[in-house]
Amino acid sequence: MIDGVIALYIFMLAAFTGYEVISRVPVILHTPLMSGSNFVHGIVLVGAMVALASADSTLARVIGVAGVFLAAGNAVGGYVVTERMLQMFVKAGRRKSESA
Amino acid sequence: MSGATFSTQTLLQLSYLVAAALFIVGLKRMSSPLTAVSGVRWAGVGMLLATVVTLAFMGASPENLALVIGAVVVGGALAWVSGKRVAMTNMPQMIALYNGMGGGAAAAIAAVELYRGDAPNATHLTIALIGGFIGSVSFSGSLIAFGKLQGLITRSVRFGGQKVVNLAILIATLVLGASIVVAAHDSLQMVSAFFVMALLLGIAMTLPIGGADMPVVISLYNALTGLAVGFEGFVLDNAAMIIAGTVVGAAGTLLTQLMAKAMNRSLGNVLFANFGESGSSGTGGVTGTQKAIEAADAGVMLAFSQKVIVVPGYGMAVAQAQHKVWELCQLLIEHGVQVRFAIHPVAGRMPGHMNVLLAEAGVPYELIADLDEINAEFETADVALIIGANDVVNPDARNNRQSPIYGMPILNADKAKNVVVIKRGQGQGFSGIDNALFVLDQTRMLYGDAQGAAGQLIQAVKAAG
Numbered sequence: 001m002i003d004g005v006i007a008l009y010i011f012m013l014a015a016f017t018g019y020e021v022i023s024r025v026p027v028i029l030h031t032p033l034m035s036g037s038n039f040v041h042g043i044v045l046v047g048a049m050v051a052l053a054s055a056d057s058t059l060a061r062v063i064g065v066a067g068v069f070l071a072a073g074n075a076v077g078g079y080v081v082t083e084r085m086l087q088m089f090v091k092a093g094r095r096k097s098e099s100a
Numbered sequence: 101m102s103g104a105t106f107s108t109q110t111l112l113q114l115s116y117l118v119a120a121a122l123f124i125v126g127l128k129r130m131s132s133p134l135t136a137v138s139g140v141r142w143a144g145v146g147m148l149l150a151t152v153v154t155l156a157f158m159g160a161s162p163e164n165l166a167l168v169i170g171a172v173v174v175g176g177a178l179a180w181v182s183g184k185r186v187a188m189t190n191m192p193q194m195i196a197l198y199n200g201m202g203g204g205a206a207a208a209i210a211a212v213e214l215y216r217g218d219a220p221n222a223t224h225l226t227i228a229l230i231g232g233f234i235g236s237v238s239f240s241g242s243l244i245a246f247g248k249l250q251g252l253i254t255r256s257v258r259f260g261g262q263k264v265v266n267l268a269i270l271i272a273t274l275v276l277g278a279s280i281v282v283a284a285h286d287s288l289q290m291v292s293a294f295f296v297m298a299l300l301l302g303i304a305m306t307l308p309i310g311g312a313d314m315p316v317v318i319s320l321y322n323a324l325t326g327l328a329v330g331f332e333g334f335v336l337d338n339a340a341m342i343i344a345g346t347v348v349g350a351a352g353t354l355l356t357q358l359m360a361k362a363m364n365r366s367l368g369n370v371l372f373a374n375f376g377e378s379g380s381s382g383t384g385g386v387t388g389t390q391k392a393i394e395a396a397d398a399g400v401m402l403a404f405s406q407k408v409i410v411v412p413g414y415g416m417a418v419a420q421a422q423h424k425v426w427e428l429c430q431l432l433i434e435h436g437v438q439v440r441f442a443i444h445p446v447a448g449r450m451p452g453h454m455n456v457l458l459a460e461a462g463v464p465y466e467l468i469a470d471l472d473e474i475n476a477e478f479e480t481a482d483v484a485l486i487i488g489a490n491d492v493v494n495p496d497a498r499n500n501r502q503s504p505i506y507g508m509p510i511l512n513a514d515k516a517k518n519v520v521v522i523k524r525g526q527g528q529g530f531s532g533i534d535n536a537l538f539v540l541d542q543t544r545m546l547y548g549d550a551q552g553a554a555g556q557l558i559q560a561v562k563a564a565g
Binding site: 023071 | 128133136140141144147150155164168171175176180184186188191195198208223318319329330334339340341343345347350354358359362443445453460468
C-alpha cells in the first residue's frame with residue numbers, strides 16, 4: 001500500500017510535471033499532443049488487467065473483460081493515431097530539407 | 101548478494117517506475133516538432149514494458165488470464181485497424197472515441213472494486229467512487245462527442261430547464277455516492293444506480309454543446325480520463341497509473357485552457373452557456389447579399405495577384421481538399437504569386453488540425469503562419485482565399501457587440517483587397533452564426549465543395565496562362 005501522504009506527494013509532483021511539460025508547446029502540436037496524452041492514460045490497461053485477473057464472480061469477469069477491452073482500445077488506438085499524425089510532420093520536414 | 105532476489109512485486113513496481121519516466125520523457129519530446137515522433141515511441145516502449153510485465157506477474161488464474169489476453173487482443177486489434185484506416189480529417193472524433201474507452205476502463209476498474217464490496221476503508225471507497233464517477237462521465241460524454249463529430253448525432257439537444265435537469269442528475273449522483281460511503285450501502289443496486297446516473301450526466305452535459313466547442317470538450321474529457329486513471333491508480337496501488345493519469349490530467353487541463361483562450365471563451369461558458377442560445381439572435385447584425393463568382397474569374401484574379409493568403413477551415417478538411425489546395429498554391433507560386441497560409445488557432449475541429457492536414461499535403465512550415473504573425477499582412481494581400489472557414493474570419497467578432505462570438509480573436513481577412521470564399525452553400529457555419537465577411541463589397545462567393553472548387557481554380561489558373 002502506498003502510504004496516503006506519499007500518495008499525495010506523488011500526485012502533487014505529477015501534476016506539476018504535467019503542467020510544466022506542456023507549457024511551451026507550439027499551437028501546431030496541440031492536436032497531436034492531446035492525442036499523445038490520450039495514449040499515455042492508456043496505462044489504465046494495466047489496472048484493468050489486474051482487476052480482471054483478481055475477478056472472482058461472473059459479474060466481475062464481465063465488467064473486467066469490458067474494462068480490458070476498452071483500455072486496450074485506448075492504448076493501441078491512441079498510439080496508432082498519434083504516430084500517424086506525427087509522421088506527417090516528419091514527412092513535411094523531410095520534403096522541406098530536400099527542396100532546400 | 102542477499103538482496104539480489106527481487107520479489108515479483110518489486111519487479112512490477114520497478115517496471116512501472118521506468119514506464120512512468122518514459123511517459124514523461126515521451127510527452128516532453130512530443131511538445132517539439134523535431135522530436136515528436138520519437139516521443140510517442142518512447143511512451144510506447146513504456147506502455148509495452150508495463151503491460152508485458154503486468155501480464156507475466158499479475159498472478160491470474162488460467163481462466164482469468166485467458167479472458168485478459170482475449171480482451172487485449174480483440175480490443176487492441178479493433179483499435180489498431182480503425183486507427184490505421186481513419187482519414188486524417190476524422191482524427192478528432194477518433195481521439196474522442198479512444199479517450200472515452202479509457203474513461204470507460206477506469207470506470208470498469210472502479211465497478212469491479214465496488215461490486216466486490218470489501219474496501220478496506222472509507223478513503224479507499226471514496227477514491228474509487230470519484231474515479232468511477234469521472235471515468236463514467238468521460239466515457240459517455242466522449243461517445244456523444246464522437247457521435248456528433250462523426251455526424252451520427254446531427255443536432256444539439258436543448259430544452260428549457262436543461263441546466264436544472266443536469267444539476268439534478270449531478271446531485272443524485274453525489275447523494276448516491278455519499279450514501280454508499282457514509283451508510284455503507286454498497287449493494288449491487290446502489291452501486292449500479294450510481295454508475296447509471298454518472299453515465300447519464302455525461303450524456304446530458306454533452307448533448308447541448310455545439311460542434312464548434314467540441315475540441316475544448318474533447319480536451320476536457322481527455323484531462324478527466326487522466327484524472328480518473330490517476331484515482332483508480334490509488335485504488336489499485338499502481339504508481340504508473342497515478343503518475344501517468346495525473347500528468348495527463350494536469351497537461352490536459354492546461355491544454356483545455358489554451359484552447360478555450362484561443363476561442364476567447366471560458367470553460368464555464370463552453371459547458372454551461374451554449375452557443376446556440378444566443379446564436380439564434382446573433383443573426384441580427386448581418387444584412388446584405390452574398391455575391392457569387394465563377395471559378396474562371398476567381399482563377400484569373402488569383403493568377404494575377406501579387407500576394408494571396410489562404411485561410412483553410414473545416415470545409416477543407418471535410419472535402420479532403422488539402423492536396424488540391426496545395427496543388428493550386430504551387431501553381432500560383434510558379435506564376436510568381438506570393439502565397440501564405442493563415443491558420444487560426446481553432447480552425448477546424450481542433451487546434452493544430454489544419455497544420456496536420458497541410459503537413460500531410462506537404463506544405464512547407466515556412467508558408468504557414470499563425471494568427472499573430474499574419475494578421476498585419478492581410479492589408480497588403482490582393483486576395484484572401486477562404487476555404488471552408490467561417491467563424492474564424494467573421495469580422496463581427498471584432499465589430500458587433502451583439503454577436504455571440506464577439507471578442508474572439510479572428511483572422512482579419514476582411515482587410516484584404518479582395519476576398520474569395522469557397523463554401524458549399526449559402527447557409528450558416530457550424531456555430532449557426534451569420535458571417536458579415538460574406539456580404540462585404542470586396543467579397544465574392546465561389547459555391548461548391550472545397551475539393552471541386554480547388555480543382556476548378558487549378559484549371560482556371562492554368563487557362564489564365
